[in-house]
Amino acid sequence: GEDVEQSLFLSVREGDSSVINCTYTDSSSTYLYWYKQEPGAGLQLLTYIFSNMDMKQDQRLTVLLNKKDKHLSLRIADTQTGDSAIYFCAVRSSGSARQLTFGSGTQLTVLP
Amino acid sequence: NAGVTQTPKFQVLKTGQSMTLQCAQDMNHNSMYWYRQDPGMGLRLIYYSASEGTTDKGEVPNGYNVSRLNKREFSLRLESAAPSQTSVYFCASSEVQGIAGGYTFGSGTRLTVV
Numbered sequence: 001g002e003d004v005e006q007s008l009f010l011s012v013r014e015g016d017s018s019v020i021n022c023t024y025t026d027s028s029s030t031y032l033y034w035y036k037q038e039p040g041a042g043l044q045l046l047t048y049i050f051s052n053m054d055m056k057q058d059q060r061l062t063v064l065l066n067k068k069d070k071h072l073s074l075r076i077a078d079t080q081t082g083d084s085a086i087y088f089c090a091v092r093s094s095g096s097a098r099q100l101t102f103g104s105g106t107q108l109t110v111l112p
Numbered sequence: 113n114a115g116v117t118q119t120p121k122f123q124v125l126k127t128g129q130s131m132t133l134q135c136a137q138d139m140n141h142n143s144m145y146w147y148r149q150d151p152g153m154g155l156r157l158i159y160y161s162a163s164e165g166t167t168d169k170g171e172v173p174n175g176y177n178v179s180r181l182n183k184r185e186f187s188l189r190l191e192s193a194a195p196s197q198t199s200v201y202f203c204a205s206s207e208v209q210g211i212a213g214g215y216t217f218g219s220g221t222r223l224t225v226v
Contacts, residue, residue, distance in 0.1 A: 008152060033214055042116075042202055042217035043155075088154065090215075099170075100215060102147075104154035 002026040004091050006103035013111050018076040020106045022089030025070060032065060033090040033100065034074045043088060046074075076108075084110045114138055118203050118218035125193040125225045133188040133221050135203030143206045144186035145170075145215065146178060148199040155202065161186055193225045 003025040012018045024032070030051050035043040049056045049063045049072075056063045062075040072091075076083055089103040116137045125131055137144065142163045147155040157170030161180040175197060177189045186205075190197060200222050204215040 004154075031214075035217075040219075042219045043204075043215070044217070045214045048214055099145075099157065099160065102155040104152055 002029070002091055002093050002101040004089055004101050004103040006087075006089055006106045008104065009107050009109070011109045011111060012079050014079060014081060016079055018074075018079045018083070018108055018110075020074045020076075020087050020089075020108065022072040022074075022103055023070055024072065024089075024091045024101075026091065026093045027067070027070065029070075029091045029093050031092045032063075032072050033092075034061075034063065035088040035090060035102075037086040037088065037105070039085075046087075079108075079110050081110045081112065084108055116203055116205055116216050116218035118201075118221050120221060121219065122222050123224070125190075125223065127194060127225060129193050130189065130191050131193065132190075133201055133203075133223075134185070135187065135218060136185045137203075137205040137216070138184065139205060139207070139216065140183070141205035141207045141216070142183070144180065145204045145206075146176075146186070146188045147202045147204065148172065149202060149220075150199050158188065158201075193223075195225045197223065198225045199223060 033048040034046045036046050037043045060077045064073045086105040088105045090100040119134045145160040146158040156172045159178040161167045164183045179187045200220050203218045206215045
């Protein structure tokens with residue numbers, strides 16, 4: 001089955017850019033997602049990218065997809081303390097209909 | 113518009129007790145899911161229901177049962193709780209024709225088994 005991996009922790013200074021990375025194994029992945037989880041809350045969909053795209057930008061968020069290396073990244077520009085949260089990468093494969101496979105999540109800490 | 117509602121938010125059980133976690137969605141989604149979240153392990157799929165009337169096992173189904181009561185509701189039952197089931201449980205729903213099939217999550221149930 002699909003395997004999705006992320007590093008567990010990332011710390012950045014307020015105002016800097018954050019880059020959260022994710023790797024996956026299934027080359028037939030169709031949609032790839034980034035979710036944000038704030039303390040004590042459920043996961044909230046931040047953005048997604050379709051597999052035929054290389055990049056997607058949405059305000060401060062930039063998603064980059066390298067299909068050859070099966071690598072997905074989320075860049076947050078001008079990171080704020082309110083961006084402190086756990087960020088999950090999730091992947092949907094063509095053979096699994098509606099099921100998503102999630103990474104372990106990256107805890108982003110924004111330092112003042 | 114409430115989205116996905118889970119009850120209860122917190123629960124403490126003794127080993128061997130049973131309980132049912134409730135989940136309801138008001139978005140007319142066909143598919144619903146139960147995940148558990150453990151530190152450093154991300155979200156693991158317990159059971160899912162692709163449509164009303166169907167349920168299937170996910171990655172970690174042992175010790176759990178589910179019921180898709182109707183299109184709105186999908187419950188998760190622990191028949192005999194064990195300390196290994198201490199976790200945060202999330203219900204989610206999705207519609208393929210929605211945001212590229214992305215999920216909408218409930219706020220979670222924090223379960224402690226002592």
